[in-house]
Amino acid sequence: METIVIVGASLAGVRAAETLRTNGFAGALTIIGAETHMPYDRPPLSKNFLAGDWEADRIALRKADDLSALNINWMLGTSATSLHTDSSVVTLADGSQVPYDGLIIATGGLVRRLPNQPDIAGVHVLRTLDDATALRDELAEGVRVVVIGAGFIGLEVAATATKRGARVTVLEGLEAPLIRALGAETGTAIGAVHARNGVDIRCGVQVASINGDQCVSGVTLTNGDTIEADVVVVGIGVAPATQWCSDSGLTISDGIVCDANLNAGPANVFVAGDVLRWPNGMFKDIEPTMRVEHWTNAAEQGAMAAKNLLATLRNEPMEPYSAVPFFWSDQFDARIQFLGRAFESSTVDVVAGDVAAGRWCAMFSTNDRLTGVLGVSMPKLVMPSRAMLSTYTSRYDALQHFAAVVAAQNK
Numbered sequence: 239m240e241t242i243v244i245v246g247a248s249l250a251g252v253r254a255a256e257t258l259r260t261n262g263f264a265g266a267l268t269i270i271g272a273e274t275h276m277p278y279d280r281p282p283l284s285k286n287f288l289a290g291d292w293e294a295d296r297i298a299l300r301k302a303d304d305l306s307a308l309n310i311n312w313m314l315g316t317s318a319t320s321l322h323t324d325s326s327v328v329t330l331a332d333g334s335q336v337p338y339d340g341l342i343i344a345t346g347g348l349v350r351r352l353p354n355q356p357d358i359a360g361v362h363v364l365r366t367l368d369d370a371t372a373l374r375d376e377l378a379e380g381v382r383v384v385v386i387g388a389g390f391i392g393l394e395v396a397a398t399a400t401k402r403g404a405r406v407t408v409l410e411g412l413e414a415p416l417i418r419a420l421g422a423e424t425g426t427a428i429g430a431v432h433a434r435n436g437v438d439i440r441c442g443v444q445v446a447s448i449n450g451d452q453c454v455s456g457v458t459l460t461n462g463d464t465i466e467a468d469v470v471v472v473g474i475g476v477a478p479a480t481q482w483c484s485d486s487g488l489t490i491s492d493g494i495v496c497d498a499n500l501n502a503g504p505a506n507v508f509v510a511g512d513v514l515r516w517p518n519g520m521f522k523d524i525e526p527t528m529r530v531e532h533w534t535n536a537a538e539q540g541a542m543a544a545k546n547l548l549a550t551l552r553n554e555p556m557e558p559y560s561a562v563p564f565f566w567s568d569q570f571d572a573r574i575q576f577l578g579r580a581f582e583s584s585t586v587d588v589v590a591g592d593v594a595a596g597r598w599c600a601m602f603s604t605n606d607r608l609t610g611v612l613g614v615s616m617p618k619l620v621m622p623s624r625a626m627l628s629t630y631t632s633r634y635d636a637l638q639h640f641a642a643v644v645a646a647q648n649k
């Protein structure tokens with residue numbers, strides 16, 4: 239009987255396990271996970287769960303019965319610490335060894351911390367259910383919250399905390415929020431949504447220190463300003479969780495580098511989710527390899543990694559994973575959706591709606607090719623763009639397309 243081991247007990251790992259079983263894998267299946275919880279969904283951690291609207295049982299990734307039907311040997315609360323691809327063995331923190339015939343790595347991302355981040359009460363990060371529970375307990379009417387980092391997680395925390403009555407300041411080192419994901423123009427417009435809702439957004443500022451003895455008291459900037467705080471949330475992004483397999487011989491470069499089939503080099507090792515870097519056939523001409531930190535891709539990649547591992551074990555052909563990346567984010571009343579990729583060099587055209595009114599659709603073109611479509615509370619225009627993004631569409635053709643769609647809507 240063959241044994242497949244999945245490292246990482248979250249979205250990509252669970253989706254891989256389900257796909258193995260639905261595709262007829264009847265061998266032993268082990269999932270190793272560093273957290274003690276059964277798999278749960280992360281997006282609500284900064285939204286409904288943090289708001290206090292949902293409890294932990296509502297964010298379980300699957301019902302207990304559905305998970306038991308998969309017949310998985312769960313090894314939770316235990317970390318993989320090294321990987322030996324020659325002997326096909328994963329070593330755990332307690333020194334025990336887990337052999338495999340096939341391996342799927344789905345270890346996701348670990349939050350980045352500031353170099354001088356103090357470990358004192360009131361200072362938080364947000365990646366896990368435990369992080370979210372600790373932060374949620376401290377958000378209340380009138381609490382002064384400083385969020386460091388205006389990326390998606392930071393802004394979602396700012397919106398949720400504001401809704402709970404906290405007084406929120408967001409500090410961002412770059413000149414606008416969300417610059418890396420969506421560029422300065424769009425980031426500034428989304429920052430304006432926050433400002434209209436009472437968030438004090440300060441961009442182009444650098445944090446010198448987080449202050450406090452046993453409890454946090456504030457944040458001092460390099461310009462000398464101090465912002466008093468009862469709660470500080472450090473939201474400066476995640477790094478792929480590759481440390482544990484850094485000596486394995488796998489190629490690691492901001493993620494585990496795989497081929498188009500999500501294979502990591504050794505024939506029986508595949509990777510999925512936030513930890514994966516791979517050549518996405520749809521965007522390879524602009525971005526030779528990419529790593530994405532989005533829910534939909536993690537789920538799809540988990541399934542594809544499982545299918546390709548099974549194909550290898552069965553000597554069948556594999557299928558490359560190429561896709562239009564997609565993510566969403568909820569901030570105040572705005573539902574932000576983005577399909578594709580945005581680059582620093584992208585040209586941004588607003589094709590529908592009104593930025594000042596907080597409801598608009600914009601397209602991103604790179605090297606004259608449509609590479610991304612953003613909708614802020616405009617779902618009807620975003621999702622139908624997938625076909626245009628998955629084939630080569632020039633900026634001109636895309637502009638014509640949106641002009642026609644908007645004209646038809648206005649008829």
Ligand SMILES: Cc1cc2nc3c(=O)[nH]c(=O)nc-3n(C[C@H](O)[C@H](O)[C@H](O)COP(=O)(O)OP(=O)(O)OC[C@H]3O[C@@H](n4cnc5c(N)ncnc54)[C@H](O)[C@@H]3O)c2cc1C
Nearest residue numbers: 246248249250272280281318345346347511512531532533
């Ligand atoms: C607060 C928050 C809000 C989000 N909101 C959105 C959203 O609105 N839209 C969207 O598209 N995406 C969102 N995301 C991103 C989305 O949740 C991730 O893309 C997705 O969870 C990635 O799944 P994954 O399985 O690859 O990794 P993860 O979910 O990170 O899971 C990896 C698991 O592996 C475990 N692990 C790591 N190292 C080891 C080890 N050495 N041994 C054993 N286990 C290990 C980790 O503990 C973790 O449980 C959000 C993420 C967060 C944190």
